[in-house]
Each structure stands twice: as C-alpha cells, then as structure tokens.
Amino acid sequence: KAKRTVYSEDKDNTVYFSVNSDPGGIGWVNTRVWDETHDSEKSEGWCPAAAGVERPGAYGVAYDPVDGSVWYSDVQTMPGRMIRMTRGSNPPATCTTEVYEVPNDPKGGGPVANGARGIDLDTNGVVWTPLTAEGFLASFDRSKCKTIPTGKDAITGKACPEGWGFYPVPGPTFKTDPNGNS
Numbered sequence: 001k002a003k004r005t006v007y008s009e010d011k012d013n014t015v016y017f018s019v020n021s022d023p024g025g026i027g028w029v030n031t032r033v034w035d036e037t038h039d040s041e042k043s044e045g046w047c048p049a050a051a052g053v054e055r056p057g058a059y060g061v062a063y064d065p066v067d068g069s070v071w072y073s074d075v076q077t078m079p080g081r082m083i084r085m086t087r088g089s090n091p092p093a094t095c096t097t098e099v100y101e102v103p104n105d106p107k108g109g110g111p112v113a114n115g116a117r118g119i120d121l122d123t124n125g126v127v128w129t130p131l132t133a134e135g136f137l138a139s140f141d142r143s144k145c146k147t148i149p150t151g152k153d154a155i156t157g158k159a160c161p162e163g164w165g166f167y168p169v170p171g172p173t174f175k176t177d178p179n180g181n182s
Helices: 032-035 151-155
Strands: 005-007 014-019 025-030 045-048 058-063 070-076 080-084 096-101 127-130 136-140 166-167
Touching: 005 166, 014 058, 025 070, 032 045, 058 166
Parallel strands: none
Antiparallel strands: 005 014, 014 025, 025 045, 058 070, 070 080, 080 096, 127 136, 136 166
8 A cells, every 4th residue: 555655856757655565665656667668567666664674654755856765754663763765776676774763852852752754855855754742843854964874773763863853833732741641
C-alpha cells in the first residue's frame, strides 16, 4: 500500500511512494520512461528498508530537491524517526539508508521524543514534521551534521542530534504527565 506519493523535480518526473509491506521501503515510477515505453519493468524500481529499519511504517514521503534523496517518517517507532534513502546507480543493490531519531530533550525545553507524523522538505533540503501530542514542529537539517553516519551507525538513529530544531506550535498547551499523556 502507498500512504503517500510525491513527484520529484527531476527530468523524469519520477513519482515516489512508500511501500508499507514487509520489509517496507520506497518505490518509484519513472513517468518519462513509462510514457515512452509502457514497460513497467524499465520504469519502476524500489529500495527496501535497511536491516534494522525493516518495520513498515512510512507515513509520508518527501523528495529533496537539493540532492535528489527521498525521505519518509517512521510512525511505528518511539521516538519518531526520519529516514533518508538514496537509490544509487543500480537499485536495489546500491540503495543507502540513513536514520535520524527525534532526540528526547524535555529538560532543554524540547519534546519528550514522541512520534513524527507527516513530512515535507523545503527548498533548502530541510525536513519538517509535526510531533504527535507534543505541541512542537520539528525540523531536521542534515547539512548541520558534524559527520554523516555510515555503515551500522547510519541506522541507529543516534547520529546528528545537532541537526534538529524544535518550534512550539502557537495556541493552548496542556501539561503532560510523566507517562507522556496529555
């Protein structure tokens, strides 16, 4: 099932969508190739979720106009995670995945590491997501990472806490109990 689709801004007008069956991941249709050939094998592809992030739960999909990567939010984990995928030159064999977990920062005035929901990217490649039951809008700017995670470090979700920003949503707020319930 696809929960969300998004058109890229590439020459092929590629449509990306979340694949919410085990192992999950990102699929796409190259509409230019489809229009020219009507060959589904040539025009379709997918990147499976990396080992360690194989629970299907992609809530939204967003295309990064800066570097051509595709992001999605994982709604089945707490704390929430943003997952970045690149296709490489020969997908699915060359697909790469990076996972960035919402930091738990209640003492610093940030969120209590709740779930990420929908997702979008701005024209600078910054990821934006509302946090469930938090009253925060979160941003993640990968360009602020001191180091980009690779190998096993890329899927722990613990890399790059410096890339996160949190913005209180205006309006009434409610005190949260110690169990994270409002």
